Amino acid sequence: MAGGMTYTAADSVNFSTAEYYGKVLVELGAEHPEIVALTADLGKSTKIGMFGQAYPDRFFNVGIAEQNMFGMAAGMAKAGLVPFLSTFSVFASLRSADQLQTDICYQNVNAKIIATHAGTSFGQAGSTHHAINDMAVARAMPNLTVICPADGMETVNAVRAAYETPGPFYIRINRGFDRVLYPSSDYGFEVGKAVTLKEGTDLTIIACGSCAFQALQAANFLENADGLKVRVLNMHTIKPIDREAILKAVSDTRRIITVEDHNVVGGLGSAVAEVVIESGKGCAFKQLGIPDQFAPIGLHEDIMSILGIDSNGIIDAVREVMGKDFELDDDWDDEV
Amino acid sequence: MPLTKQEWLALEKKAHELRRLCLDTTYWAGSAHIGGGMSSMDMLTVLYHKYLNLDVENPNWEDRDRFILSKGHAGVALASVLVDYGWNDPEQLKTFNHSNSKMGIHLDSNKVIGVDASTGSLGHGLPIALGTALAARVLGKDYKTYCILGDGECDEGSNWEAAMAASHFKATNLISFVDRNKCMIDGPTEEVMKLEPFADKWRAFGFIVKEVDGHNFKELCEAIDFALANETDSPVMIIANTIKGAGVDFMEDNYLWHYGAIDEEKYNKAIESLEAYYEARKARAEKEGE
Secondary structure (H helix, E strand, O other), X not given: OOOOOOOEHHHHHOOOHHHHHHHHHXXXXXXXXXXXXXXXXXXXXXXXXXXXXXXXXXXXXXXXXXXXHHHHHHHXXXXXXXXXXXXXXXXXXXXXXXXXXXXXXXXXXXXXXXXXXXXXXXXXXXXXXXXOOHHHHHHOOOOOEEEOOOOHHHHHHHHHHHHHOOOOEEEEOOOOOOOXXXXXXXXXXXXXXXXXXXXXXXXXXXXXXXXXXXXXXXXHHHHHHHOOOEEEEEOOEEEOOOHHHHHXXXXXXXXXXXXXXXXXXXXXXXXXXXXXXXXXXXXXXXXXXXXXXXXXXXXHHHHXXXXXXXXXXXXXXXXXXXXXXXOOXXXXXXXX | OOOOHHHHHHHHHHHHHHHHHHHHHHHHHOEEOHHHHHHHHHHHHHHHHHHOOOOOOOOOOOOOOEEEEOOHHHHHHHHHHHHHOOOOOHHHHHHOOOOOOOOOOOOOOOOOOOOOOOOOOOOOHHHHHHHHHHHHHHHOOOOOEEEEEEOHHHHOHHHHHHHHHHHHOOOOOEEEEEEEOOEEOOEEHHHHOOOOOHHHHHHHOOOEEEEEEOOOXXXXXXXXXXXXXXXXXXXXXXXXXXXXXXXOXXXXXXXXXXXXXXXXXXXXXXXXXXXXXXXXXXHHHHHHOO
């Protein structure tokens, strides 16, 4: 566990997820003079501006120019600084994707991208401001660690871990207030290790970001209503993915549902599917997320409901998968 | 300090040796971006052999001056310079562009010693150089960052994002060049995508612009000395008017030599041309040097 203060869920009434990020970055900045911060006119929105207020000489607002920001960060990292960059996820992953890949990942520099307004969390802004494929883009870039924290507590841990771990990081956090999953930041976060939120043997839900809270709610409901034992994994690290936890879920529960606020193409569900398929061990599998279309406009919780990635949608999906007799298939001859 | 005749002649000799090495490397590789390599070579020579504060024994010295070749396709020229400098095994040049070589067309900063940024995708070098320059300020160091851009590369919007920021952040420890050889892959720059009035564009973004003959060491040194002595808040951009393929008569000013293949016959002709070019350059240094 990294240094710094332990945050508790009580603070979550006051702080949005991004505010936790801002606070932790200010803490880190006090301890580590080599940390610098860059933003592209989103100091207030992403809360990286809190660092700028504390350490104006180490803060660079480049204006609305993301490509330059990523290049500058690479140059700063090459010179020995540890740059943190913040803009909206959709811009961090697409507008400056060439710089993210070439300047940051190819050179394998020690730069940390904390991208806010992830998924559909800036719902009313519409598709120009939804990040529906940032994890797909980031996951396909060698050297890049990709994390999607579930709430403010996990963001605290992820940001600290990013500082402590050499190499480039992409952390996507939501706009606004997340539902609180963890009572405290002191729960044993480790990059690349899924957190088991609930044990179960009937089915495993693997979720990330704000969907982790929804998955846990769904599992608790199903235990009471249907008597189902549903395991819930918070797969906060999308890359490197926790293969061990996935394979254990395959063998223990034989049914997996993935849930993410992201296109079903290329994100958490795809990453889990790759591990399952390569294992050669079959299991029932269903992906919940944005079904390869642009998401509707609306409040984040409404969009999650429409997409079926809230607890109600997850409950429906679990019942559907539990109802499938996936082991019997007349067209399948496993003697061949 | 003005360039002495002796220094000038020494730079001419070094530039000639480096042009030969660049030609050899192109020949060993079969083909390379020799046109833009030759147009940049005098800038590279004067930087590595007069201005850059480097430690031959310690290529990663943290107080060293930085050099970023934004026109990364001129890697064949920079590779020659960095091998000649003693930082990379000369045998590596014989593998340039070969499968599994440490040296490809665009040099990898994690594989080739002395490369401060992996460039190749255009419009990346100036932002990186600006970051390196601003890092010196944060770290309290007085190293300089030098950057060479291609002129065709200046079509990329990211350069102008960086230009705006360099001016805004008063990055006067960043000294930039454009290799203005007026050629790009598909034709002359003014036909493919007009850059003129080019100097005015940089001025409008807050730079002090010096326009020089990029194959004249006296002019190059005057411009760099000006930039080093600059006490204003504005960064300096040196527009070096150059000739694509400079030194090889059949390549000169021909955009088709952006990337080209060299057989033995062309190689021998090129050597002959480089010798004549060197003689003429020496004569000019003798005549104009002081």
